[in-house]
Amino acid sequence: MVKNKLICFAGGGSGGHVIPGTVIARKFLKDGYSILWIGSKKTRQLEKSILENEFSSWENLSNSASLEKGKKKETESGYNYLSISSGKFRRKSSLIGSIFSIKNLIDIINIFLGCLESLFILIRYKPALIFSKGGFVSVPVLVAARILSIKRYTHESDHSLGLANKINAKLSQKIFYSYPNPSESILKSRGIYSSNPVRDKFKNISLENFKTPFSFPLHKPVLLILGGSLGAENLNRIIYDNLAFLEEHFNIIHQCGKNKIKIKANDFYKPVEFIFNDIEKIMAGADLIISRSGANLVFEIMALKKPAIFVPLEGGSRGEQMGNALFFEQQGMCRVYEESQFESDFISVMDSIIKSGEIKNLSEKLEKLSLPDAGELIYTYLKKLIV
Numbered sequence: 001m002v003k004n005k006l007i008c009f010a011g012g013g014s015g016g017h018v019i020p021g022t023v024i025a026r027k028f029l030k031d032g033y034s035i036l037w038i039g040s041k042k043t044r045q046l047e048k049s050i051l052e053n054e055f056s057s058w059e060n061l062s063n064s065a066s067l068e069k070g071k072k073k074e075t076e077s078g079y080n081y082l083s084i085s086s087g088k089f090r091r092k093s094s095l096i097g098s099i100f101s102i103k104n105l106i107d108i109i110n111i112f113l114g115c116l117e118s119l120f121i122l123i124r125y126k127p128a129l130i131f132s133k134g135g136f137v138s139v140p141v142l143v144a145a146r147i148l149s150i151k152r153y154t155h156e157s158d159h160s161l162g163l164a165n166k167i168n169a170k171l172s173q174k175i176f177y178s179y180p181n182p183s184e185s186i187l188k189s190r191g192i193y194s195s196n197p198v199r200d201k202f203k204n205i206s207l208e209n210f211k212t213p214f215s216f217p218l219h220k221p222v223l224l225i226l227g228g229s230l231g232a233e234n235l236n237r238i239i240y241d242n243l244a245f246l247e248e249h250f251n252i253i254h255q256c257g258k259n260k261i262k263i264k265a266n267d268f269y270k271p272v273e274f275i276f277n278d279i280e281k282i283m284a285g286a287d288l289i290i291s292r293s294g295a296n297l298v299f300e301i302m303a304l305k306k307p308a309i310f311v312p313l314e315g316g317s318r319g320e321q322m323g324n325a326l327f328f329e330q331q332g333m334c335r336v337y338e339e340s341q342f343e344s345d346f347i348s349v350m351d352s353i354i355k356s357g358e359i360k361n362l363s364e365k366l367e368k369l370s371l372p373d374a375g376e377l378i379y380t381y382l383k384k385l386i387v
Contacts, residue, residue, distance in 0.1 A: 004128040004386065005033045010141035011133030012039035012047045013086075016296050020157055021133035022054040023197035023375035024382070025079065029055070031383070035079035036125055038118065040086040040137035048081050054199075055079055082121055085113040086137035088164075114140030122148055128386045129153065131378075132172065136164045142171040151385055155378065157196045157295035159323030161187070176378055178295060179327050196299040197375040203303055205284045212285060213277075214270045216251040221359070223250035224286035231292055231313040232257040234339060238311075239290075242346050243269060249354055253282065280304070288359055293325035293336070301334075302369060307362035308334045309353070311342050332365045 007028050011017040018039070025035045039047035087107025118141045122130075129151035132138040138154070145152040154172040156165045159179050169175045169186045177187050178196040216222075223246060227235045236256055239246070240263055246252055247268040254271045256262075261271045275282055283289065284304050291297055293310040301308050310329075312321035325336040335353070342349065353359065 004126065006036060006125060006127045007033050007382075007386075008036045008038060008122070008125070008127035008130045008141070008145075009133065010038045010130060010138040011135050012083075012137045013043050013135035015046070015050055016157060016294055017133050017135035017138070018047055018050045019054065019199070019296055020155065020197040020374075021131065022051065023199055024131065024379050026055070027375060027379040028383075029079065036121075036127060037079060037081045038121065038137070038141050039081060039083050040135070041083045042086060044081075044083045047083075051079065051081055084117040084121070084137065084140060085110040086140065087111045087114070088136040111136075111140055115143050118144035119147065122150060129382060131155070131382065132168050133157075134162065134165050134168065139164055139167050139171075142168050146171050153382060155194070155197075156187075157299075158320040159295070159327055160184070160318060160320050162318065162320070176374070178299070178374070179323075192381070193372070194377045195372040195374040196295055197378065198296075198299050198303045199280075201280045202283075202300045205280055205304065207281060207285055210278070210281050210285075212282065214251075214253050214282075216270075217267050218251070220249065220251045220268070221287035222285060223252045224283060224289045225252065225254045226289060226291040226297065227255055227257050227260070231339075232260055234343075235290075235292065235311060236260055236262070238339075238343050238346060241343075242350075245347055245350070249350075250288075253286070288353075293321040295320070295324045298324045298328065299371075302328060302366070302371065305363070305366040305369060307359045307366065309342075309349075310334055310336045311339050312336065314339045331369075333362060333369060335362075 009021050009025055011021050029035060037051060087110035114137070122144050127150065130141060130145045130153070132142055132152065132154040134154065134156060142152050152172045153174050153176070154165060154168040155176040157178050161169065161184055165175070169190060175187065175191050176194040177191050178194065180193050182188060182191060225239055239254060243263065252269045254269065255275050256271050256273060258273050261273060263269065263271060265271055283301065283306060286306060289301055289306050289308040291301065291308060291310060293312045298310065310325035312325055325334060328334045329336045337349065
């Protein structure tokens with residue numbers, strides 16, 4: 001019989017360092033475990049709102065505040081969220097510049113505080129294991145877990161390891177990764193290929209009886225543009241500059257981002273700040289998606305088997321968005337364009353896709369795509385370690 005049924009998750013800073021972890025956390029919750037999620041004080045509200053949304057179907061979670069007040073729950077399963085100090089190391093043009101950067105010096109202190117806070121939390125709650133989803137907030141947690149000899153595991157969503165997960169990979173006993181045949185030596189020696197966890201609502205979707213909130217007077221292919229997060233402004237500008245052309249060929253749903261709607265809705269163009277409800281069904285109902293290529297969004301679109309044009313965010317920390325998308329383009333399952341090329345050649349690119357039957361070709365290739373069930377694979381592996 002398992003005595004310790006508390007699992008600690010660490011991750012934050014963005015939705016990409018939280019959402020995939022919730023896929024695995026929900027499986028533990030369903031099996032009667034309790035979840036303690038450690039996030040960053042800097043992005044506390046973002047992380048809490050994501051967790052509340054993803055775990056909202058669990059009725060017994062609303063009363064789990066006892067963990068935060070210092071009282072461990074003994075009977076019912078649930079989750080709770082605690083935040084710690086965190087910081088990141090900003091790489092400058094020289095080593096001396098990096099070391100003596102004021103922001104880096106402040107964040108070194110925050111990292112040290114985060115390690116102390118993590119030690120206190122882990123000693124108090126004694127989780128069976130730590131699962132890190134990355135982001136710099138996860139590093140102090142894994143440092144503390146290693147000091148305390150708590151089992152610790154990490155997952156990387158992107159095509160290449162970020163700085164935090166390069167550290168975490170050395171602190172963890174195993175690191176799960178999302179793309180096969182990695183180039184990093186530590187993934188070859190200590191890694192397990194799992195793919196990227198995708199939420200259940202993006203799998204096996206039925207649009208029967210689904211009433212879309214977007215109505216159009218003519219039947220045309222539906223183009224869904226997913227801006228709204230990093231790099232939305234540039235992508236939005238490209239769409240605005242070419243809207244007349246797009247309206248000739250598509251019914252358009254455009255997620256623009258907060259306070260970023262510049263053109264009013266009309267019969268063939270429906271802008272919204274964010275799509276909060278039924279996003280998976282709206283994506284499933286689209287004929288073509290234009291998007292950035294953060295790992296989670298790429299895997300959700302691939303899970304839906306939807307033709308997509310990915311325009312990776314330029315100036316990313318290490319070019320991970322390009323790597324995320326190119327992997328699937330090399331298999332003929334999407335199209336990838338640098339932002340500058342997409343902007344300068346927009347009409348010719350879209351005209352070619354419309355007239356060449358490219359949407360149908362991509363759909364046929366996507367039907368052959370088969371990815372591991374990452375959530376189930378990681379959950380099964382971790383559960384075997386709990387005693």
